[in-house]
Amino acid sequence: xxxSKLVFSDGDPFKVISVDNxxxxxxxxxxxxxxxxxxxxxxxxxxxxxxxxxxxxxxxPVFGKTSHIFLxxxxxxxxxDECPLRIFTERFSNHFKPYKRKTDxxxxxIRLLGLLAGGKPAERICAAVSMPxxxxxVLRLVKSGDMPVSEGVTAVGVxxxxxxxxxxxxxxxxxxxxxxxIDLLPDREEGTLREWLGQRxxxxxxxxxxxxxYQKAMTAGAPQxxxxxxxxxxxxNLSEAVQKILTKRYSEANAVLSGxxxxxxxxxxxxxxQPGQQGLKSDESPQPEGIRQQRFKxxxxxxxxxxxxxxxxxxxxxxxxxxKGYLDIETxxxxxxxxxxxxxxxxPYIKERMEQEPDMLxxxxxxxxxxxxxxxxxxxLSEALKYHGxxxxxxxxxxxxxxxxxxxxxxxxxxxxxxxxxxTNLGDAQRKIVGDLCATSKExxxxxxxxxxxxxxxxxxxxxxxxxxxxxxxxxxxxxxMASFAKGLLADYAAIxxxxxxxxxxxxxxxxxxxxxxxxxxxxxxxxxxFVEEAGGALAIVTTKSGEEPIPPxxxxxxxxxxxxxxxxxxxxxx
Numbered sequence: 001x002x003x004s005k006l007v008f009s010d011g012d013p014f015k016v017i018s019v020d021n022x023x024x025x026x027x028x029x030x031x032x033x034x035x036x037x038x039x040x041x042x043x044x045x046x047x048x049x050x051x052x053x054x055x056x057x058x059x060x061p062v063f064g065k066t067s068h069i070f071l072x073x074x075x076x077x078x079x080x081d082e083c084p085l086r087i088f089t090e091r092f093s094n095h096f097k098p099y100k101r102k103t104d105x106x107x108x109x110i111r112l113l114g115l116l117a118g119g120k121p122a123e124r125i126c127a128a129v130s131m132p133x134x135x136x137x138v139l140r141l142v143k144s145g146d147m148p149v150s151e152g153v154t155a156v157g158v159x160x161x162x163x164x165x166x167x168x169x170x171x172x173x174x175x176x177x178x179x180x181x182i183d184l185l186p187d188r189e190e191g192t193l194r195e196w197l198g199q200r201x202x203x204x205x206x207x208x209x210x211x212x213x214y215q216k217a218m219t220a221g222a223p224q225x226x227x228x229x230x231x232x233x234x235x236x237n238l239s240e241a242v243q244k245i246l247t248k249r250y251s252e253a254n255a256v257l258s259g260x261x262x263x264x265x266x267x268x269x270x271x272x273x274q275p276g277q278q279g280l281k282s283d284e285s286p287q288p289e290g291i292r293q294q295r296f297k298x299x300x301x302x303x304x305x306x307x308x309x310x311x312x313x314x315x316x317x318x319x320x321x322x323x324k325g326y327l328d329i330e331t332x333x334x335x336x337x338x339x340x341x342x343x344x345x346x347x348p349y350i351k352e353r354m355e356q357e358p359d360m361l362x363x364x365x366x367x368x369x370x371x372x373x374x375x376x377x378x379x380x381l382s383e384a385l386k387y388h389g390x391x392x393x394x395x396x397x398x399x400x401x402x403x404x405x406x407x408x409x410x411x412x413x414x415x416x417x418x419x420x421x422x423x424t425n426l427g428d429a430q431r432k433i434v435g436d437l438c439a440t441s442k443e444x445x446x447x448x449x450x451x452x453x454x455x456x457x458x459x460x461x462x463x464x465x466x467x468x469x470x471x472x473x474x475x476x477x478x479x480x481x482m483a484s485f486a487k488g489l490l491a492d493y494a495a496i497x498x499x500x501x502x503x504x505x506x507x508x509x510x511x512x513x514x515x516x517x518x519x520x521x522x523x524x525x526x527x528x529x530x531f532v533e534e535a536g537g538a539l540a541i542v543t544t545k546s547g548e549e550p551i552p553p554x555x556x557x558x559x560x561x562x563x564x565x566x567x568x569x570x571x572x573x574x575x
Contacts, residue, residue: 003028007069012095017072026065031072037090039076042083050075050087057096059103061130069103071096106131111145114138153182155205157509158214160188174509176207181512190217197221207506209233210492227495230506231458234499235420238454241485243416244325245447246437248481250412251331253440296332303327343384346374354392362392410437420451422459446477463500467493 003016013034020027036045055071074090095103102110110133113122119135126133155176160169171185171193185192194217197203207228208214218227246253295316302312309327313320326332346369353360353368362385366378376384385392410433418426418434426434438445454470457463467489474486489496498504 008095013092014071014095022065024065026062026067027070028059028067029070029072032074032090032092034090037074037076037088039078039080039083039085039088040091041085041088042078042080044078044080044083046076046079048077048079050077053089055096057101057103058106058131060106060109064130066130066132069096107141110138111141114142152202153177153200154202155207155504156182156203157207157506158193158218159209159506159509159513160211161513172509172512174512176205176504176508179508188213190214190220193217194221197225205502205504207504207509208495209506210237215492215495226498226502228502228504228506229492229495229499230510231499232507232510234496235455235458237488238451238485239416239420241481242419242447242451243412244481245444245479246410246412246415246419247325248328249441249444250329253437253444254331254410293332296326299323299326300330342374342376343381346372350390360392365392419448420455422455423452443479447479447482450474450477450479450482457500461501461503463497467497467500 003019004014007016007028007030008014013032014030015033017029017031019029036047038045052072052074055073057069057071059067059069061067075087076090077087078085089098091098095105097104100107110122110126110131113125116122117125119139122138123133123135126138153175157174157176159172161172162169169188171188172181173183173185173196174180175182183196185196188211190213193214197217198221200222201224203222203225205228206218206222206225207230208218209230210233215227218225295318299312299316299318302315307315309320309323312318313323316323349369349372350365353365362382363378366374366381369381374381415433415437418430423431423434434448438448450470450473453466457466457470471486471489474482477483
């Protein structure tokens with residue numbers, strides 16, 4: 001059989017001269033059958049050959065072997081006196097593009113693998129199927145490919161995503177009906193999105209978070225579209241308002257809850273009090289001081305002297321928002337959360353034994369506690385006592401007062417999420433904490449009621465009926481944090497009412513952002529290749545001062561991202 005028919009299709013102006021079958025590769029020697037070449041400058045054919053040279057191109061594998069095509073290309077003399085090119089090389093419209101080192105069919109296969117798997121995985125797959133290439137080449141081919149342009153899009157979701165976290169951000173646009181990325185903008189400025197929307201007057205629905213730049217761009221660039229705020233961000237903003245309330249009342253609520261939970265867990269453990277032994281009071285037990293506690297005390301001293309927020313932040317090396325959050329609280333919330341430490345149940349017994357026998361050895365105490373029901377190891381007991389500043393035996397003179405509790409009864413940030421969550425989805429312990437907090441303060445009870453009613457509006461899509469009444473109740477509740485949240489809802493009322501009424505959601509956009517950022521954290525190149533797969537207009541022409549020129553997104557550098565992030569990790573607070 002003619003080898004030329006195996007390598008090329010009918011009508012291709014090439015013929016195979018010879019084939020060199022080596023152990024690991026196949027070399028195919030080819031030349032053109034055309035009798036002339038077309039000058040790339042004047043487009044006039046010439047039949048006067050000048051010389052020839054050999055081009056080496058990689059091709060699809062054959063029988064599991066890497067194949068190479070050695071093309072005998074000619075140089076022609078242009079016979080037009082007006083043409084500035086005296087000598088030009090032979091051009092081919094298919095298979096062998098100018099300056100290329102791979103055939104068109106091989107490029108298409110590599111690009112497809114890059115879109116399906118990403119940079120590094122595609123590199124490994126290509127090596128396994130005898131198409132060796134690098135991951136950077138895979139990404140370059142993906143980037144240079146023609147992407148399909150979406151037309152007739154009527155529902156679009158908008159959000160920002162990070163080319164490089166805390167450094168450069170762009171805008172992602174997703175077709176909400178198909179869930180596909182339709183475009184990537186080089187920044188998140190109002191003017192860029194407004195210009196993009198102005199070219200697409202058929203958009204009817206637009207979802208977004210509460211970023212002011214996007215709100216202004218949609219209002220100016222797509223006035224015909226109904227804006228829908230993201231429901232997740234509404235709940236997030238509500239939980240932040242609840243967190244401020246919990247933080248402000250932390251000292252009072254934590255003292256009550258600590259006593260309740262300590263007594264209940266001691267009863268569950270069935271630890272009897274010895275004759276003459278009394279429970280410890282909270283004022284007998286200062287928490288162990290660390291760097292956070294020391295800085296908090298310094299902040300309170302500066303606050304008492306009348307220093308400004310900026311001055312305190314500069315003096316203590318803290319962020320202004322952190323300083324501002326500490327101004328209204330008297331007790332620093334502990335980082336630790338969860339149940340009472342098992343050792344804390346035995347504090348009354350430990351204190352009694354230390355008073356009876358000051359020189360008691362730690363091993364003796366450990367054995368006695370084991371008989372009382374303590375299950376920790378000797379080393380665990382030693383480290384726990386050291387953490388609380390307790391010394392046994394000869395160092396008993398340096399003993400500090402025993403705390404009734406090491407961890408916090410609740411953590412404001414986590415408990416705020418429980419306040420706005422569906423209560424049936426919480427555990428018994430979580431519901432008990434919420435119930436105890438509401439019982440300690442009428443303000444917390446009222447905040448919980450407002451948070452749950454707002455969540456019910458989202459679940460039932462009844463915002464068009466109940467939203468206005470809810471805002472009025474919040475502003476008249478006497479809780480400044482809830483009133484401030486309600487005031488923010490009025491500033492974007494139409495979009496929020498649509499969010500609590502219409503079925504559209506910004507979730508598909510958040511999912512694409514999360515997917516890209518997680519992929520970048522694990523493998524920057526893989527994440528970018530997968531992202532470009534769906535970005536139909538990602539490398540579109542962007543107008544600049546010098547005219548229209550392609551502005552591709554910046555490539556993030558490997559290792560520029562940390563591992564893990566929040567599910568919709570945002571770099572700024574949006575109201």
